Amino acid sequence: MVGIITFTLVYVGPGDPAAIIAGDEATPEILEEIREDLGFNRPFPVQMGDWFWKLLQGDLGTSYFSRREITELITPRLQPTLSLGFQVVVLSTLIGISTGMLAAWKAGSRLDRNLMILAVLGFATPGFWLAFLTIWVFAVNLGWFPVIGYKPIQDGLIPHLHSMFLPVMVNSILASAFISRITRSAMLEVLREDYIRTARAKGASEFSVFIRHAFRPSAIPVATVIGASIAGLATGFVLTETIFAIPGLGRMLVDSIVRRDYPIIQALLMVVATVLIAVNLIVDILYAYIDPRIRY
Amino acid sequence: MTKTSDLGSEWQLTPPLSTRLRGMLGATGKAAKRDIVLGMSISLLFLGLFLAVFAPTLARTDYERTDPVNRMLPPSTDNWFGTDNWGRDVFDRTIVGTRLSFLVGFSVTLISSVVGVSIALIISYFRILDAVMMRFVDGFLAFPTILLALALISLIGPSIGNVIIALSVTATAGKIRLVRGAVLSLRESTYVEAARAVGVPVPRILMFHVLPNIVSIIIVQATFTLASAILAEASLSFLGAGVPEYVPSWGNIIATGQGYIQVGFHISFFPGLFLTVTVLAVVLIGDSIRDHLDPKLRGRLRTTAQQ
Secondary structure, three states, X not given: OHHHHHHHHHXXXXXXXXXXXXXXXXXXXHHXXXXXXXXXXXOHHHHHHHHHHHHHOOOOOEOOXXXXXXXXXXXXXXXXXXXXXXXXXXXXXXXXXXXXXXXXXXXXXXXXXXXXXXHHHHHHOXXXXXXXXXXXXXXXXXXXXXXXXXXXXXXXXXXXXXXXXXXXXXXXXXXXXXXHHHHHHHHHHHHOOHHHXXXXXXXXOHHHHHHHHHHHHHHHHHHHHHHHHHHHHHXXXXXXXXXXXXXXXXXXXXXXXXHOOXXXXXXXXXXXXXXXXXXXXXXXXXXXXXXXXXXX | OOOOOHHHHHOOOOOXXXXXXXXXXXXXXXXXXXXXXXXXXXXXXXXXXXXXXXHHHHOOOOOOOOOHHHOOOOOOOOOOOOEOOOOOEHHHHHHHHHHHHHHHHHHHHHHHHHHHHXXXXXXXXXXXHHHHHHHHHHHHHOOOHHHHHHHHHHHHOOOHHHHHHHHHHHHHHHHHHHHHHHHHHHHOOHHHHHHHHOOOOHHHHXXXXXXXXXXXXXXXXXXXXXXXXXXXXXXXXXXXXXXXXXOOOHHHHHHHHHOOOOOOHHHHHHHHHHHHHHHHHHHHHHHHHHHHHOOOOOOOOOOOOOO
């Protein structure tokens, strides 16, 4: 289904890729030749069938412009995005869950209120503007980090993390706002349960009540929202990679859209959708691990 | 809402939609007096609307007029928000951008709500249509909103209308899913069953028995759509894939300033501030409406700490 939508979307677009490749001064003969060459003159179901068949074999197609295999083009772009994604998921989960639990623990206090105000702010702040502000403060004025410039892991872990610090922070803070809100409300819900009162009554320490009795039942909505925030990250990365000039998949998508390199757009949308479906599957499997009553 | 037949009026157990809406407006007004956050958010939104409507009159210069001598000026009494790389007044461009943001935001919200709710109501009564439609919806929801909108716009070309279309398409899918779930559970309720038993036709059940009961869900979701549509439009324009460059938008003004971050901090700062405050106000209003008007949701989905 995802594949059909992706392909149809790109196919029905009014832009004629042959005309774009050939440039402004192309004669009709040249256009026809390019169409023949890339198979644009075949009927729609044939083109789609062909695309799917290749997809199943792991062949994402060929770029209109560089005429290279897309899989080959994507590979060097994977590392920055994966590194960014991994760091952001880990960091936002840590920040989100810990602040959420803290807010639930001190529910109703000033700390709780301030944390939740921050969380709402985090939802309302556009990532690209926050990125702009952090670049201005930490890179332009304080000079702690490079304004732009990505260093791959091959240059050493420390320089790599240093160059990634601002983008990671911006994305983590925004993603953790959502996780924090959900953690807090899920915890508060669970804390009203009878078995929490029982646990307190039998003398379990407050810490143990929180970690052992309350956290696990509230982990299900938290896992859901972390899964959902990964979908949000896909969007965030397109923006962050553009601002911080990180040569990842997000930048690649923006560049391809500007150049109307449809096979790459198709391939990237497929990759993103597949990753997100995989994430949903993992979250579903995690449910069973968190709550043994859930069986598949 | 005229009573068409005795049977219909007798079995109209739920208050009509207009009464509900009026009740909600009244309750929101009362809540705004008590709740300072809500009051401020509503005021800010009205201020934004005011700016959006009167932007051309309020702008003190022609926002397109370039003035290369006075380029990159910092904020001053002449140019409140400074000037950009062409010497255009950032304040004027920002308030004209307000117009675009509100236009896109409200259009997307209206279109996706009407279309989404209609489709959801219709498919909830036709099994086969439901099965087919939901596969489509799931397919659309597998993509992150902005990426899908980005791809759509790359195909149909950047223009204000196309931004609205692309964002409406993606927002509608989510609406259908949400409303369909609510309708399916309401369909099993006793009063719908009762209405069916006395022979009220399906369209009438949907309009007068089901719809009034999902209005609060729709309104809360609408505030969320409004906030995300405004953010999404800014993001798209920031990437250069939203409205054309000659239309001032918060997103593309920020993008301009991005290139001059060393000397022109003010160019991006102010439109970004407008954007953040607008979205914040809308989100807070949505939270309050949910808390005040829907006792069932109260607490469960609470997102702001107000006590």
